[in-house]
Amino acid sequence: MTEQTSPLMQNLRRSGVWFVASVLVLAASSIGLSRFLETETPTVSLALDPLNVNALIGEITNDLNDTSTAPDLDALLAKAESALRFDLADARLYSLIGEIKYRQGDKVQAYEFFDQARNLSKTEIHALQRSIGRSIETGDLSKAVGEIDILLRRWPDQFPAIAEGLPTILSNPDGYQAVLAAIRAAPPWRAKLLVELGKTPDGLDFANRLLLDLIGSSVPPNSSELSYVISGHIRQKEYEQAYRLFLFSLSDQERKLGGYIFNSTFEPVSSGKPFDWQVGNQSGLEVTFLSSQDAVEGEGGATVRFLNTPVKNTALQQYIELPPGSYKISLAASARNLKLPKELFWSIRCVGPTGEIARLNIPEGTYNRQALSQDFSVGPAGCPMQLLKLETAAIAESWRFRYVGTLIMHKLNIERLSS
Numbered sequence: 239m240t241e242q243t244s245p246l247m248q249n250l251r252r253s254g255v256w257f258v259a260s261v262l263v264l265a266a267s268s269i270g271l272s273r274f275l276e277t278e279t280p281t282v283s284l285a286l287d288p289l290n291v292n293a294l295i296g297e298i299t300n301d302l303n304d305t306s307t308a309p310d311l312d313a314l315l316a317k318a319e320s321a322l323r324f325d326l327a328d329a330r331l332y333s334l335i336g337e338i339k340y341r342q343g344d345k346v347q348a349y350e351f352f353d354q355a356r357n358l359s360k361t362e363i364h365a366l367q368r369s370i371g372r373s374i375e376t377g378d379l380s381k382a383v384g385e386i387d388i389l390l391r392r393w394p395d396q397f398p399a400i401a402e403g404l405p406t407i408l409s410n411p412d413g414y415q416a417v418l419a420a421i422r423a424a425p426p427w428r429a430k431l432l433v434e435l436g437k438t439p440d441g442l443d444f445a446n447r448l449l450l451d452l453i454g455s456s457v458p459p460n461s462s463e464l465s466y467v468i469s470g471h472i473r474q475k476e477y478e479q480a481y482r483l484f485l486f487s488l489s490d491q492e493r494k495l496g497g498y499i500f501n502s503t504f505e506p507v508s509s510g511k512p513f514d515w516q517v518g519n520q521s522g523l524e525v526t527f528l529s530s531q532d533a534v535e536g537e538g539g540a541t542v543r544f545l546n547t548p549v550k551n552t553a554l555q556q557y558i559e560l561p562p563g564s565y566k567i568s569l570a571a572s573a574r575n576l577k578l579p580k581e582l583f584w585s586i587r588c589v590g591p592t593g594e595i596a597r598l599n600i601p602e603g604t605y606n607r608q609a610l611s612q613d614f615s616v617g618p619a620g621c622p623m624q625l626l627k628l629e630t631a632a633i634a635e636s637w638r639f640r641y642v643g644t645l646i647m648h649k650l651n652i653e654r655l656s657s
Contacts, residue, residue, distance in 0.1 A: 295321075295330050302337060311338050329359035337364060361392040367399055374403045379413035383420050390427035397430050404435065408444045418448060424457045432463050436470030445470065446483060453487060461509040468512050472557070477589065477623035481559045484513040498558060498565075498652040499626065504540035505529055512557045515540075522547035522641065525554060539648040544576075544641035548632060555627040557589070562618040564655040567598050568611035569647060576643035578602050581631035584650065586614065588621035595621065600645065607648065613655070 298314050315338045322331045336351030349372060355365035366389045373382035386400050407413035421428045432448070435441035445467045452459050464487050471480035488496070492509075495501040500514055506527040508515045517525050524543045542553055567584065578600070586596040596614030616624070632639050 295328075295334060298334055302334075302341075311342055314338055315342075327358060329355040329362040329365070332358065333362050333365040336368065340368065360388060363389070363393055363396065367396070370400060370403065374406055377410075379407050379410055380416040382407060383413065383416040387420050387425055387427075390430075391425060394427060394430070397427065397434060401434050404431075405440060405444075414444075414447075418451055421448065422452065422455055422457055429463055429466070432459075432466045436466055439474055439476075442467065442470045442474060442476070446479065449483065450486065459487070461511055464509075465511045472512060472589070472623075477559065480557075481513060481623070484511060487511075498560060498654075499650055500556060500558075502651050503538070503649050504647065513559075515554060515556050517554060518552045520549060520551070520553065521545075522549040523553055539646055542628070542645045542647070544643055544645075546640050546642045548635040548637060548639055549630050549641040550632045550635050552627045552629045555625060558586075558624050558626050558652070559622075560616045560624055560652070562616050562621075564613065564615045565596075565652055566611055566613050566655055567596055567650070567652050568609065569598060569600075569651075570607055570609055570649045571600065572606045572608070572646040572648070573600075573602075574604055574644040574646075576600075576602050576604070576645055578630075578641060579632075579639035582641070582645070583629065583631070585627050585629060587625050587627070588616075589623045589625055590620055592617070592620045595624070602643075 298318055302309055302314070315335065318331055318334045318338065322328070322335065332351045332355035336348045336355065339345075339351065340348035349368070352365040352368050355362045356369065366385055370382050370385045370389065373379070373385060382403070389396055389400065408417060417431075421431065432445050435445035435448075449459050449464060449467055464483070468480045468483055471477070471483065485496075492507070495503075495505060495507070501507065504515070504527045506529055508517070508527065510516060515527075522545055524541075524545070526541050526543075528538050528541065540554065567586065569584065582600045584596075584598040584600070585594055587594045595616065596612055598610055598612045600610065601608070630641070
């Protein structure tokens with residue numbers, strides 16, 4: 239005999255299924271919304287899903303970072319420990335508990351939790367930072383550098399967090415050798431290290447020393463890294479150190495281009511370093527370097543093509559270092575339909591209050607290998623380094639003053655005159 243189900247029971251069963259389904263949908267929606275809000279509003283996220291560990295970690299972190307109100311460390315510790323019972327493998331929770339205990343003064347237990355966090359995740363950011371600090375405090379500088387390498391490879395934006403400890407590490411012979419060994423492996427943070435060190439006089443000395451030790455290695459510094467430190471010396475008005483580092487960094491091939499003006503024939507090997515040619519970024523002209531060996535009809539050198547637009551400021555420049563004395567600057571140049579509404583000239587200015595000490599004007603027209611020259615002198619004081627620039631006299635980008643034509647500079651030379 240088949241059991242018959244009444245319509246009432248059928249409706250109740252259907253209603254129960256609908257109710258359970260509705261609860262599941264609402265729960266899923268709450269969890270999804272909690273996930274969506276966990277970063278921006280972790281407290282709201284937790285209200286929607288009390289088991290959202292990401293939101294809990296965000297809420298505790300925000301409370302610890304809130305400088306306006308002293309956090310209730312005991313309450314935060316209870317929250318973190320409660321969450322840990324449900325997620326024993328989350329390195330972030332161990333790190334948070336370690337930070338809370340650190341602030342409570344229990345450093346022994348704090349570092350036990352930091353170590354456990356790092357056992358679970360080598361790159362747990364906060365545990366790493368605390369471990370670096372402990373390694374520096376205890377004098378284990380080789381370990382500190384290894385941890386810094388791990389931190390910056392995984393979290394490259396965290397360089398400011400470890401910058402404070404760098405002088406302590408580099409001042410110690412073992413620490414210095416550990417840093418040198420690390421950057422010889424060409425880590426992605428090497429350039430940032432040199433930039434950061436270049437911001438202070440003491441740091442600049444360490445950066446200079448590191449570069450000199452790298453120059454003879456299998457991973458020598460690149461042009462950008464050298465430029466950071468050379469420019470840092472210039473900003474600190476350490477002109478002699480800047481020039482000495484530039485000279486020391488030259489390859490055997492580059493040394494052949496040396497002189498009062500580096501690469502006076504404009505060979506296409508520019509490194510961009512301050513004592514090498516630097517090309518200005520302007521829309522009104524194009525600058526190209528062509529080797530004399532590759533040139534047609536001897537037109538090797540630097541070609542400046544003006545595009546019938548206003549041109550203001552500098553097209554080419556390099557720093558030079560001339561001792562006190564008398565000099566002559568000379569230029570061999572060709573031109574094609576060159577029209578200069580305002581002057582175009584090479585200037586030599588002292589880096590400092592003295593200002594311009596020489597100007598070599600370039601004529602308009604069409605000519606071939608015209609020789610131009612100008613005598614000048616460098617005084618005994620106030621001009622330890624100079625800036626050589628090709629620039630215009632335009633002070634505003636007015637379309638009344640449009641530069642047209644082509645200038646080819648075959649060789650720019652400075653020679654010292656006998657007394």
